[in-house]
Amino acid sequence: MTKSLRANYQAYVDTFRRPDGTLGDMLELKLRHTMRVVSNARLIAAEEHFAEDERVAAVDAALLHDTGRYEQLTRFNSFNDATTIDHAALSHDLVLRFGWLDGRADAQAILDAVRLHNRKELPAGLDRITTAAAQTVRDADKLDIFRVLENLVATTDWRTDSRAFWNLPIDRQPNPRVLSAIRAGESVDYSDILSLADFVLIQVGWMISGLYYPVSRRLARERGHLAFRRKFLAELGAGDAAEQVCRLAACEFLC
Ligand SMILES: [Fe+2]
Incomplete structure (x- = not known):
């Protein structure tokens, strides 16, 4: 990550600090999330043997991907894009307006990776660096x-x-539409999430078809993310169909 970009980002985040120097719990969580996404991006770039230009774009896009979260929470007191603003588009617009990437050959690739990071699917035809940056940030x-x-x-x-x-109900069975979309390797419509089990199953679905790089699937397995969801779904009484989806994910990890 370029030093000046990190300094610009940090200075911007600091404008949201309170007189006592704290960010408040919600924004502090977002900042920590961002730094972990940067670490994950570094791991992916290293293990997938990215070319240097891909690595730099991917790591910088990871740093910038949620830039708009600070303004979103301050303006709307919510992180819910559906009722406020598309935070990825806002992040893109802020980074562009601040001129943080001006003069860089990879500016457009990074901006596109930021803007597209929350889309269900990436558009076809992205160039090499944009693809590396966008897929890395998403994973x-x-x-x-x-x-x-x-x-x-x-x-x-x-x-x-x-x-x-x-506020999803915890004792409701998984929505069959969620289960069949995951089994088919399709992305789930957020309006179909009707229970806590659905919410958890979506993440199991990511392990089946939502992680682009093999190293991302390996990290998910090594970090015990599938095992946690399997146990949690059983605790929720989500039933056999949910367990079958977990088995599918386990198989995906082995393949
Ligand atoms: Fe985001």
Whole structure:
């Protein structure tokens, strides 16, 4: 990561600090998430033997991917894109406006990777560097989202208060539409998420068809993310169909 970019990013984040120097819990979590996504991106670039130009673009795009989260929370008091603003588009617009990438040959690749990081699918025809940056950010982001869910399960009283999980009911069976989309390797429509089990199953679906690089699937396995979800779904009483989806993911890991 270029030093000046890191300094620019840090200075921007600092503008959201309170008089006592803290960011507040929600923004602090986003900053930590971002730094973990950067670490994941570095791992992916190293293990996939990226060319130097791909590595730099991927790591810088990881740093910038959620730039808009600070303004989103400050303006709307919410991270819910559906009811506020597309935070990836906002991140792209801010980075462009600040001129942080001006003069760099890979500026457009990084901006595109930032703008596309939350899309269901990437458009066809992206060039080599954009593809590396975009796919890396998407994998690195998901790998940290796995960690975030496990952290929330461990630290919240989700049985009585599922605010951390969109207030989804905890005792409802998985939506058959979610199960069949995952089995077919298709992306799930967020409007089909009707239960906590669906929320967890979507992440199992990422392990089947949502991680682009082999190293990302390996990291997910090594970090125990599938095992955690399998156990948690059993705890939720999500049933045999959910277990079958977990088995599919386990098979994907072995293949
Ligand atoms: Fe994001």
